[in-house]
Amino acid sequence: MTLIFGIETSCDETAAAVVEANAEGKLRLRANIVASQVEMHRKYGGVFPEVAARMHVETIHAVAHEALLAADVQPDQLDAIAVTHGPGLAGSLLVGVNFAKGLALAWDKPLIGVNHLEGHIYSLWLSDHADSLRFPALCLLISGGHTELVLVRGHGDYALLGGTLDDAVGEAFDKVARVLGLGYPGGPAIERAAREGNPHAYTFARADLGEERPYAFSFSGIKTAVMRAVQPQPAHSRRARGEESLREGNLRADVNIADAAASFQAAAVEMLIEPTLRAAQDYSVTAIWLAGGVSANKYLRTQLAARTALPVYAPPLPLCTDNAAMIAAAGYFRYAAGQRDSLALDVQPMLPLA
Numbered sequence: 001m002t003l004i005f006g007i008e009t010s011c012d013e014t015a016a017a018v019v020e021a022n023a024e025g026k027l028r029l030r031a032n033i034v035a036s037q038v039e040m041h042r043k044y045g046g047v048f049p050e051v052a053a054r055m056h057v058e059t060i061h062a063v064a065h066e067a068l069l070a071a072d073v074q075p076d077q078l079d080a081i082a083v084t085h086g087p088g089l090a091g092s093l094l095v096g097v098n099f100a101k102g103l104a105l106a107w108d109k110p111l112i113g114v115n116h117l118e119g120h121i122y123s124l125w126l127s128d129h130a131d132s133l134r135f136p137a138l139c140l141l142i143s144g145g146h147t148e149l150v151l152v153r154g155h156g157d158y159a160l161l162g163g164t165l166d167d168a169v170g171e172a173f174d175k176v177a178r179v180l181g182l183g184y185p186g187g188p189a190i191e192r193a194a195r196e197g198n199p200h201a202y203t204f205a206r207a208d209l210g211e212e213r214p215y216a217f218s219f220s221g222i223k224t225a226v227m228r229a230v231q232p233q234p235a236h237s238r239r240a241r242g243e244e245s246l247r248e249g250n251l252r253a254d255v256n257i258a259d260a261a262a263s264f265q266a267a268a269v270e271m272l273i274e275p276t277l278r279a280a281q282d283y284s285v286t287a288i289w290l291a292g293g294v295s296a297n298k299y300l301r302t303q304l305a306a307r308t309a310l311p312v313y314a315p316p317l318p319l320c321t322d323n324a325a326m327i328a329a330a331g332y333f334r335y336a337a338g339q340r341d342s343l344a345l346d347v348q349p350m351l352p353l354a
């Protein structure tokens with residue numbers, strides 16, 4: 001049995017977890033503690049980096065302690081400490097990486113740096129269908145900061161097929177939710193509101209990226225399209241000067257929020273599905289995997305599954321958004337492959353997956 005302690009502080013969740021692997025490499029989640037800062041950041045309508053880093057400092061020790069207690073594990077039983085070292089907010093990453101280094105030194109355990117995006121992918125190994133995962137697979141990695149199509153050829157072996165040219169899809173959900181006055185974080189709020197709405201009520205122009213970029217995405221246009229459809233029209237002179245701005249919850253009287261949310265969600269999901277199906281076919285993959293915060297979206301899960309004969313796998317709902325269980329899971333496979341990092345491990349805010 002191998003026990004990995006995971007630590008995640010790349011954005012606004014302070015998280016620690018313990019994952020156990022048996023001799024065959026089958027994973028079991030022993031503890032997963034996430035302290036969310038969402039209430040603190042809600043008043044800013046997004047993550048405030050300086051505040052996020054300070055809150056990690058205040059919380060990390062208690063979160064780590066609670067994870068060990070919940071897992072009923074003593075430090076000397078652990079085999080390694082896995083920590084997110086990028087991508088993410090530099091100040092936030094530093095808190096987790098330095099804390100992990102302290103533990104590795106104090107407990108005399110190997111330190112393993114994990115890519116946050118790889119962590120999102122490995123949340124699938126903590127799902128009920130972990131035994132069905134085969135390579136090559138196509139992963140649609142969709143979160144607050146990323147929208148990428150990744151060909152997963154083996155453990156730790158990735159090729160980036162395409163990604164967003166501008167906004168991430170999670171960012172679009174968050175911004176549209178603000179426009180509609182639905183609050184932060186936007187993804188769950190849009191999904192909830194959309195359940196009561198008509199997805200055909202509004203037609204939002206969808207990005208047409210042409211055949212040269214078959215696996216690319218673009219989400220900045222649809223955000224503007226929603227603003228134009230639901231906000232009072234700015235004076236023509238201001239609009240001509242490009243002075244349209246995001247005015248939170250300032251809607252025209254005839255706007256139906258549920259319809260607007262459902263129509264936006266349908267358009268955004270459609271824009272995710274088309275390049276994904278194209279890539280799945282072109283690369284003859286065994287399955288389509290969803291990962292990242294937006295993979296929690298049930299409408300996306302059902303729409304995608306209805307459009308392909310391939311199996312579609314997604315992480316358990318609580319493991320879609322940021323957590324340390326996924327970091328421990330990815331850390332286990334890196335540990336098994338022999339990765340060991342020194343105490344010189346640094347944060348890499350722009351760390352690419354491939």
Ligand SMILES: Nc1ncnc2c1ncn2[C@@H]1O[C@H](COP(=O)(O)OP(=O)(O)OP(=O)(O)O)[C@@H](O)[C@H]1O
Nearest residue numbers: 143144145146170186187188293294296297321322
């Ligand atoms: N049910 C949902 N439907 C759509 N979007 C969702 C849902 N739940 C969460 N999201 C979105 O997921 C995003 C958060 O995901 P995640 O925690 O993986 O992102 P992040 O860590 O901030 O970004 P990254 O992983 O790129 O660094 C937010 O944009 C949120 O609105």
Ligand SMILES: [Mg+2]
Nearest residue numbers: 143144321322
């Ligand atoms: Mg994330």
